[in-house]
Amino acid sequence: MKEKLPKIQLPRENNLAIYTPRIILQRNRQAIVEGCERILIYDENMIRLQAKKQEICFYGSGLSLQSFQAKSMIIAGTIDKIEYFG
Amino acid sequence: MYLSLIRRLKGFVDFQMSGTGIEETLNQTVSQGFKIWRLIPKGNVFCGCISSGEYRGFAGIARKNGTKVRVVKKYGAPFYWVRLKRRKGILVGAGLCCFLLLLSQNFLWSIEIHDYGEKDRAFLTEVMEDYGIHVGAYLPGLDCRLLQQQILMEIEDISWMALNRKGTVLEVEVSEKVIPPEIKESSPCNIIAKRDGQVVHIEVYGGKGMVEEKEAVSKGDLLVSGITENDVGIVRQIHADAKVMAQTHRKHTITFDLHQEEKIFLDQGDTRYAIEILGVTIPLYVDFSLPFPSQVKTEETPVSVLGNTYPVSLVKEQHQFYQTKQIEYTKAEGEALIQKAFQVYEQEQMKEIAILSFEEKISEKDGKLSITREYLCEEDIAAKMQLSINETPKN
Numbered sequence: 342m343k344e345k346l347p348k349i350q351l352p353r354e355n356n357l358a359i360y361t362p363r364i365i366l367q368r369n370r371q372a373i374v375e376g377c378e379r380i381l382i383y384d385e386n387m388i389r390l391q392a393k394k395q396e397i398c399f400y401g402s403g404l405s406l407q408s409f410q411a412k413s414m415i416i417a418g419t420i421d422k423i424e425y426f427g
Numbered sequence: 428m429y430l431s432l433i434r435r436l437k438g439f440v441d442f443q444m445s446g447t448g449i450e451e452t453l454n455q456t457v458s459q460g461f462k463i464w465r466l467i468p469k470g471n472v473f474c475g476c477i478s479s480g481e482y483r484g485f486a487g488i489a490r491k492n493g494t495k496v497r498v499v500k501k502y503g504a505p506f507y508w509v510r511l512k513r514r515k516g517i518l519v520g521a522g523l524c525c526f527l528l529l530l531s532q533n534f535l536w537s538i539e540i541h542d543y544g545e546k547d548r549a550f551l552t553e554v555m556e557d558y559g560i561h562v563g564a565y566l567p568g569l570d571c572r573l574l575q576q577q578i579l580m581e582i583e584d585i586s587w588m589a590l591n592r593k594g595t596v597l598e599v600e601v602s603e604k605v606i607p608p609e610i611k612e613s614s615p616c617n618i619i620a621k622r623d624g625q626v627v628h629i630e631v632y633g634g635k636g637m638v639e640e641k642e643a644v645s646k647g648d649l650l651v652s653g654i655t656e657n658d659v660g661i662v663r664q665i666h667a668d669a670k671v672m673a674q675t676h677r678k679h680t681i682t683f684d685l686h687q688e689e690k691i692f693l694d695q696g697d698t699r700y701a702i703e704i705l706g707v708t709i710p711l712y713v714d715f716s717l718p719f720p721s722q723v724k725t726e727e728t729p730v731s732v733l734g735n736t737y738p739v740s741l742v743k744e745q746h747q748f749y750q751t752k753q754i755e756y757t758k759a760e761g762e763a764l765i766q767k768a769f770q771v772y773e774q775e776q777m778k779e780i781a782i783l784s785f786e787e788k789i790s791e792k793d794g795k796l797s798i799t800r801e802y803l804c805e806e807d808i809a810a811k812m813q814l815s816i817n818e819t820p821k822n
Binding site (some may be wrong): 404 | 453457458462466467469784
């Protein structure tokens with residue numbers, strides 16, 4: 342009879358990324374943001390995002406969303422400052 | 428780049444949104460699994476892009492949140508398709524183009540002949556045409572194996588040939604017949620008669636004479652044998668050599684039409700162009716009539732792009748106009764002309780033959796004058812024929 346092998350629990354890195362916001366910056370021109378749930382405020386000088394436990398705010402000029410999908414977005418423009426709240 | 432291509436294939440719209448609850452609309456849209464890209468705020472207005480299939484859902488969400496949304500521009504294949512649907516000519520043209528392209532695969536586009544002389548190539552092309560192999564021929568109807576055998580039998584200069592189909596191109600591989608080298612002075616051979624005749628004089632330089640003077644011989648008869656036997660009975664094969672002079676009979680007829688039509692070429696001419704597609708000639712002129720009868724010289728330039736030959740060629744027809752003049756020759760004039768032709772024939776074809784006498788027969792039928800000369804000649808009828816040596820192993 343074949344023996345049933347024990348299940349191996351692999352670390353689910355992607356899920357981790359969803360619940361904890363991850364920001365990848367390319368100079369101050371582009372930011373890839375993962376793990377954010379909502380946009381709270383959006384204009385060309387400020388984008389405020391809601392993560393699971395925190396709020397993240399991008400300040401700058403000419404800000405725009407290059408791509409906006411569930412839990413992932415690309416912010417383009419000149420990013421001057423990133424602030425965390427909570 | 429691929430993403431852009433996929434978006435174009437699926438179709439997308441440029442939208443503009445304004446009013447209240449823009450952020451909420453965006454959040455709800457994305458939570459539905461829709462994707463928005465190139466979202467740029469311009470004052471109170473937001474411009475962005477969304478897939479054409481997702482736009483309806485997005486507009487519904489916007490309406491619920493009190494956001495005004497309008498489509499600015501539509502991009503991609505589905506919108507082109509809608510536009511194309513109205514323009515049936517383009518659709519029909521594209522369909523026809525595809526159909527013709529598929530259809531053209533059933534016809535021979537070009538023939539490539541490898542390793543064959545330019546002069547013989549024209550003859551080979553002519554023979555192939557007789558067997559139905561020409562540009563524009565229906566490919567499923569060509570049985571290459573059978574045709575190559577038939578052509579091989581037709582042309583004596585070819586020892587081997589292969590017809591290889593590569594798509595719509597027919598590659599013709601030819602191997603010319605190698606003419607056997609002349610018999611060496613040392614190799615054993617016999618002397619045979621190359622014509623019927625009566626031996627007048629025989630001079631044997633090597634071998635054993637098999638005929639005597641005044642003896643009648645037929646073509647192929649052995650005159651001098653290359654197999655000799657010495658006094659002690661040893662058989663040797665030697666190179667036979669001899670001069671065998673014989674009286675032979677030859678016959679030659681020259682016919683001349685007493686009603687001749689002479690062409691007088693004029694200084695006038697005309698050049699016309701045509702396009703040949705798959706063997707079908709499409710003239711590039713409207714007026715088909717010519718003021719005079721003409722002699723046509725045709726130049727064909729096949730269309731070749733990056734070394735590939737296509738079944739399209741530009742045909743240049745050069746017409747040289749002429750007028751015909753009827754000339755009636757008398758019998759005496761005809762005879763004189765035939766006599767001149769006989770002189771040329773004798774000088775060129777019978778220069779190594781001594782003409783002893785000849786008899787002439789003159790006949791006239793349907794306005795054609797014929798003179799037949801029966802010659803009594805004296806010539807060397809010796810022809811060397813190599814001996815095939817088959818050695819049997821000694822036990």
